[in-house]
Amino acid sequence: MNDSRNLESQMSDGAREKAMHDRTERGADKRRLILDAAITVFANKGYHATRISDIAQHAEIAYGLVYHYFKNKEKILDTIFLERWGGFIDAVQAIADDERGVEEKLLSIAAVTLTAYRRRPEWVKILVFEIQRTQRFADPDRVRVVGQLFQLITRILREGQERGELREDLDPALACSIFIGGLDIVVTNRVLDLVKIEGDENAYYVKIARTVVDLFLNGMG
Amino acid sequence: MNDSRNLESQMSDGAREKAMHDRTERGADKRRLILDAAITVFANKGYHATRISDIAQHAEIAYGLVYHYFKNKEKILDTIFLERWGGFIDAVQAIADDERGVEEKLLSIAAVTLTAYRRRPEWVKILVFEIQRTQRFADPDRVRVVGQLFQLITRILREGQERGELREDLDPALACSIFIGGLDIVVTNRVLDLVKIEGDENAYYVKIARTVVDLFLNGMG
Amino acid sequence: MNDSRNLESQMSDGAREKAMHDRTERGADKRRLILDAAITVFANKGYHATRISDIAQHAEIAYGLVYHYFKNKEKILDTIFLERWGGFIDAVQAIADDERGVEEKLLSIAAVTLTAYRRRPEWVKILVFEIQRTQRFADPDRVRVVGQLFQLITRILREGQERGELREDLDPALACSIFIGGLDIVVTNRVLDLVKIEGDENAYYVKIARTVVDLFLNGMG
Amino acid sequence: MNDSRNLESQMSDGAREKAMHDRTERGADKRRLILDAAITVFANKGYHATRISDIAQHAEIAYGLVYHYFKNKEKILDTIFLERWGGFIDAVQAIADDERGVEEKLLSIAAVTLTAYRRRPEWVKILVFEIQRTQRFADPDRVRVVGQLFQLITRILREGQERGELREDLDPALACSIFIGGLDIVVTNRVLDLVKIEGDENAYYVKIARTVVDLFLNGMG
DNA sequence: CATGAATGAGTGTTCATTCAT
């Protein structure tokens, strides 16, 4: 990841400027301005409905400057994807690599996912809606990259099976899909406002994370 | 549903002509031609990338005729949505209303969903990618209609809890989301070709349906 | 004039059916239906904004039937023009031919014009706006026909000069233009609602006719 | 008037560049190019028959550039209207405000009107045909602005009555309409080529102006 | 780096007109 800010560090809002010296101060500034503007606008209007001029206006920079930093509109989306998803994958990787048990790992992943959404719903909107779906036929790289998440979680599950923490009669890849699907739809529901929240948002997300993992491990029966 | 052909009946390809008397024979023919062409093209190229001329060419009709039957491009998508989703909801409704236990009902729903995908992947592609996501801000009706599925399944789960077939400590609405999410991602994975199938497709889907429900009811632990 | 109903007879709303035997009863019926509908719709929406389907709907006949009676959209306008304008010219011709003095003749013409507007503003709208202006380059016939009105009034003025009722130092053609212009703009003003009417409309128009002629004959000085 | 070039100054073709600093040099250039092209094409083909590509070709610029300077086709017409009519109204205002008698004022107005037509018949065509008529229901502003001319001339007449220069038994608003109508139809006649000119055009117009005012003041009787 | 004017291909939509029945 050229810009290795994962979701965790994004959460704690660590020193932003530090990471910005792969390019000129001002250049990187503008580049970041564009990306941040793009994230907002993509999330609000959707990728297709977003015009380059929208991004430029929101970033308060000149129209044509966008093309100094990005080859075209799609590259902007690509960059956002790589940056955000990369950060997310790094976080999941760290969780997968630590020494805790399966339950703790899954809880961490659920928490990271849901908290990320709570703090930066725009990113998640873009990840969920714009990238997975919009250009799905265009870029096989994109698909492969999304696959990383599945591989990491599948590995966690397989290790759990090997350690005897999980049933061994289920395909870990399929179980992984279902776990991710559970998280995904919870986020999707929020985006679509199918489920209304009452009370403390934070507690709500923690509870959801627990429930998802509880259900995944112990079942509804 | 004005056009009450649900996914099941669509599968068995029951008498098609019978439903065609809300319009002139020829008119309905052309209308259907357009819809079928649209389903194919939307699924292949995506809604945004599809030109009206693509649909007309694929249906082998004149360009302008499309606008004889549909007010505009979006209405075509709308019609597909209502037709297909309506059929699907009817099928789920029937399952929810029968007298079997929770496990059987969930199995049926999973089977219907997955089989529908196996037989008409284009429809599901359109349902999953083009409608749920693309136009999400435009039409609140759309969101509400998708919500029907959640309500039906939530009801099944709540009744299961009341009959003592299911744990009562979990919110049925949330559990419902997670169940749907499991199915959804499985379909999505197929669409995205993240998971490769080996051997008999049919058996594969049956096994998946069982696994999803097994995991949902008994958990991974 | 194949349909020789002039503005005067239109005013008195004489037996309508009588004139309709140059064609089949029903055929002429439909033809008339279309023309009447066209007059209304052209006056409301303007020629360009009027679609054939608007006319058909308003006439409560089938879409394609319009093309049985009229070669194309423009022919409908043409027919209205010839019919209405022809009637109007006939009325002016009768006035020009009678034995009264110039003042009486001009008063009659002004009265006919303004009353026609009062009773059938749609016709006048079409005459004034749609025909004189819209298609002016298309049909030289149209221009020639409008010229008839000028010729008739010019003749009246020239005769007045010869009889010593009018000044002889002014070009009668130019004076004619100015007289017509006075009437025209008064109608136009009404159409554009630049001038608001208070009290009895009828008396208002009679007074205007008198004023126009008074001013034309005696001047403002 | 933001672009205060009235018909008189347009006639004398005063320093053009001076007025051009509300926009960038080049920008204003192109904008003007478009407007000038539009005036020509609108006058030749009529507003409705004019395609954006006609304007672009005539201005020798790229198609899309038209939309850089004008929101849409109608705005181009609007701009021409405001610019030209505004200039015309300014000229009439100046005449109304000076200290001469009614006859001189009316003569000036007639001369300005007719001379404007002689020098720039396209503008008058557009003013007379395209704007007053075409969009009459759309923009109430348009009607109001045309009303300004009536108000100015009505004021002149009313003042003439107060000074005893004019008869007081006629409604000045109505007299104003008739005066304008006389001028209008004279212009219209030229446009329609109902009246043929022989000899010196200039003298012709001067004579007409005199005749119109003479007739208006002294009458035909 | 920065600006925003310039370009022009692309596409949804309209609607007069024709045609088969």
Place this chain on the structure above:
DNA sequence: AATGAATGAACACTCATTCAT
């Protein structure tokens, strides 16, 4: 005569991308 489905040319408008300065 009557119907309305079928046709397809036409056109306004959008917007990603390039370019001159």
